[in-house]
Every structure is written in structure tokens, then in C-alpha cells.
Amino acid sequence: MTSIINLKSKSENKIKLALKNITVTFSSSNGHQVLAVNDVSLDVYEQEFIALIGTSGCGKSTLLNVMAGLITADSGQVLIDGVETVGINRKIGYMSQIDSLLPWATVMDNVALGLELRGISKKERMAMARELIVRIGLTGFEYSYPHELSGGMKKRVTIARVLAIDPEILFMDEPFGPLDAFTKEMLQDDILKIWHETKKTIVYVTHDLSEAISLADRVVLISSRPGKVKAEYNIALPRPRNVMDIKYDANYVDIERTIWLQLKEEVIKGKEGIGHVSKIS
Numbered sequence: 001m002t003s004i005i006n007l008k009s010k011s012e013n014k015i016k017l018a019l020k021n022i023t024v025t026f027s028s029s030n031g032h033q034v035l036a037v038n039d040v041s042l043d044v045y046e047q048e049f050i051a052l053i054g055t056s057g058c059g060k061s062t063l064l065n066v067m068a069g070l071i072t073a074d075s076g077q078v079l080i081d082g083v084e085t086v087g088i089n090r091k092i093g094y095m096s097q098i099d100s101l102l103p104w105a106t107v108m109d110n111v112a113l114g115l116e117l118r119g120i121s122k123k124e125r126m127a128m129a130r131e132l133i134v135r136i137g138l139t140g141f142e143y144s145y146p147h148e149l150s151g152g153m154k155k156r157v158t159i160a161r162v163l164a165i166d167p168e169i170l171f172m173d174e175p176f177g178p179l180d181a182f183t184k185e186m187l188q189d190d191i192l193k194i195w196h197e198t199k200k201t202i203v204y205v206t207h208d209l210s211e212a213i214s215l216a217d218r219v220v221l222i223s224s225r226p227g228k229v230k231a232e233y234n235i236a237l238p239r240p241r242n243v244m245d246i247k248y249d250a251n252y253v254d255i256e257r258t259i260w261l262q263l264k265e266e267v268i269k270g271k272e273g274i275g276h277v278s279k280i281s
């Protein structure tokens with residue numbers, strides 16, 4: 001079922017990324033087969049901010065990993081700009097849940113890491129890193145090490161590192177999960193600002209409905225495992241948005257209630273397993 005909250009569709013933009021009938025099965029260590037996602041098809045439009053939401057274990061990260069080429073699906077196709085892609089695609093920048101900063105490297109070196117791997121000269125990559133550090137508000141911390149930074153600052157460094165390689169598509173898998181609510185909202189606002197300025201296509205995975213609605217143009221609800229697209233919602237909230245204020249928009253509560261009614265069914269199903277989802281951040 002596809003639910004549409006507003007009539008403003010992104011379909012005027014071209015399809016940037018497409019999943020066609022993706023099915024993924026894992027073999028677990030106890031010898032069982034786990035059907036993680038089942039026959040998922042999804043189009044993501046150029047410059048769209050899309051959020052995938054669903055209970056824990058429903059296959060959100062699996063879908064992201066398939067799109068990023070980190071996992072090969074049992075069947076189905078991934079298309080980027082209309083071309084079938086196999087393996088890791090350089091058009092994608094990936095920010096995962098895990099803190100992946102190099103502990104022995106400074107903020108500058110962490111930000112510049114991807115540029116170094118791409119063979120960009122030291123002078124050029126330092127200049128680019130410096131510019132990004134200003135942009136993410138960490139001026140003065142260029143030569144600090146990760147252990148000298150707060151959780152939120154580390155996330156900013158990770159954002160800068162992903163932006164440094166200038167990907168056309170940004171994947172963010174519950175990037176701010178463990179942070180406190182205020183820091184999370186500030187970083188979400190930063191992401192909205194970056195998206196507004198760069199117009200990158202963003203695929204954002206979360207189990208937080210409030211986060212999904214505040215950020216995205218479209219929320220895609222994944223059913224509890226095996227993951228399938230249960231519903232899609234275009235989010236008719238004004239932009240530019242501020243995540244701290246958008247919850248007070250007259251339409252926000254209606255949107256949240258509509259999605260929550262569907263999501264709740266998955267939470268109840270997931271209770272038999274390990275499903276977890278939060279309605280409000």
C-alpha cells in the first residue's frame with residue numbers, strides 16, 4: 001500500500017537510484033537462513049531526501065548496504081543513474097552508526113582521509129579539509145585528536161570526511177543514534193543545511209519517526225522482517241526547515257499520526273522479535 005500525504009511529488013526529478021526486486025537472505029551462524037528483505041523495489045529521485053523507517057531488524061541497513069554495493073543481493077538489481085551497478089559505487093558516501101574516525105589521526109587528517117585514498121596532493125587535501133572544518137563549525141580543532149572531542153564533534157568530523165569526497169549520494173545509517181536530544185537536533189539541522197546547499201541525494205535510515213518526518217521529503221516505511229516497502233509518505237512540510245520548530249507546524253501532528261498508525265502495526269509484530277522504534281525523539 002502506498003499512502004500519499006501531500007500531492008507535491010518528486011517525480012519531476014530523474015531517478016537517481018533504484019532498487020528492483022531486491023531479496024537478501026543471510027546464513028546465520030546456527031545454520032538457519034534469515035530472509036532479511038523480500039522483493040523490495042524503490043526509486044530515489046535526484047536531490048531527494050528520503051528516510052527509511054522501520055523496527056529494529058527489519059532490514060533497513062541491509063537495503064542500504066545492498067545499494068552501496070557492500071552486500072550482494074540474492075536477486076534483483078541496483079541502478080544508479082539508470083545503469084546497473086555491481087560492487088562499491090564511488091558516487092555514494094556512507095556514514096554509518098559506528099564511530100569510524102582514526103584515533104591516531106588529527107581532525108585534519110581524518111577529514112582528508114578519503115582524499116588521500118583518491119591520490120589528491122597533500123597541499124590540496126589540507127586546503128579542502130580546512131574549508132570543510134570551517135563549514136562544520138570546528139575551527140580551532142584542526143589538530144585535535146578524536147579522544148579530545150565530544151560525541152557531537154566526532155560526528156561533525158565524520159560528516160566532513162564524507163563530504164570531502166563530494167559524493168553525489170549520501171547514505172546515513174542512524175548517524176546520530178547515541179547522542180543526546182539537543183546535540184542530535186543541532187546535527188540534524190546541519191544535515192538539512194548541507195543538503196539545502198549541496199542538493200545531494202540523501203538516503204537516511206532511522207527508527208525515529210520524528211527524525212524521519214523532520215528531515216525527509218519522503219518517508220518509506222519498511223515492514224518488520226522480512227523487510228518490504230509497506231507504505232510511502234510524501235512529507236508536505238515547508239522548507240527550509242528547522243528541526244526544533246518543525247514539530248509545531250500545524251500539519252506535523254497529522255503526518256506523525258498517519259504514519260504512526262501504520263508503524264505501530266509493525267512494532268506490535270516486532271514485539272515477538274526484537275522490534276524497537278521510537279515515535280518521538
Ligand SMILES: Nc1ncnc2c1ncn2[C@@H]1O[C@H](COP(=O)(O)OP(=O)(O)OP(=O)(O)O)[C@@H](O)[C@H]1O
Nearest residue numbers: 026027028034036055056057058059060061062207
Ligand atoms: N551478516 C549477517 N548475517 C546474518 N544475519 C544478518 C546479517 N546482517 C543482518 N542480518 C539479519 O538480517 C536482518 C536485518 O538486519 P538489518 O541490520 O538490516 O536490520 P535494521 O533494520 O537495520 O536493524 P537496526 O534498526 O536494529 O539497525 C536481521 O534479522 C539481522 O539479524
